[in-house]
Amino acid sequence: MSAAERLADRRERLISAAYTLFAHPGFHATTIERLCATARISNRAFYECFSSREDLMRAVYERCIEETLRSVTEAIDKAPPALDDRIVAGIAEYIRFVTADVRRARLMHLEVRRAGNVLSGARQQAVASFTKVIESSARGATRMPPLDLHLLALGLIGALTELLIEWVVTEPSPPTEQLVEACVYIFRRTFASEGPMAASAQ
Structure with missing residues (x-):
């Protein structure tokens, strides 16, 4: 060589x-x-x-994010055009892909935080990337949520992240089907055209 x-x-x-x-x-x-x-x-x-362990951790983390983004984007692109179908497909694929290898789940949702502030920029960039996926999927929907789309997408990413942390640290881990159901429920309540948020916005 x-x-x-x-x-x-x-x-x-x-x-x-x-x-x-x-x-x-x-x-x-x-x-x-x-x-x-x-x-x-x-x-x-x-x-x-x-240059350091942190530099290596960043390379591993960014590769995990890249692979996950690719898998989620492909799942969304194959889903029917309706917003509900696209986001549900993305949520299900994210959880399926990340939990398919517990190492990936631990790295992306636990160990990257333990690496300290040196990786905070990489984490923020990852959050921004997944937020853009949600925003892109939501644009063009027949009905849009009454609140800021970017903030709602951030909230959905936060909920998804906490559910994956729970899966990593809890013994026994909750079934992934329950994680999908919980996150889909949060999504549907967040983006519902009717309900408390819509009523307060009128």
Whole structure:
């Protein structure tokens, strides 16, 4: 392999090792030495790929977000054009895809927070990306909610995030079907054309 190929290979091995180790035993419990041993590279080679554990965590987290966004977007694009169908498809696919691998769920909803403020920007960018998906899906709907669409989308993302945290930390984990049902209920109440919000806006 060329020098660039060797560097790319080491980087991928570190990302693979971190995907497992940062999920369990966790970000703070995983040393650079353990990452390097798992990836079968030297400690010196680590710093040729990443500047710190946090930098590696950011790379793993951003890849998880990218893969999840792709899966959710595809599910929404395949759904019927009605707003309810599109958002429900997106919610169900998000929960299905994230919980299909508990490592992904732990990294995206628990360990990234434990990594500290250094990753707050990456988290905010992820939230913004998923919020845009909801806003894009809602635009063009026959009836729009009476409150600000961006704020409502943020609230829905927050509810979805807390449900996934509950799934990660609770033993036994609640069935994913219940997570979908709860989030869909919140969505439908939030975007209902009739109800307390609509009445107060009239």
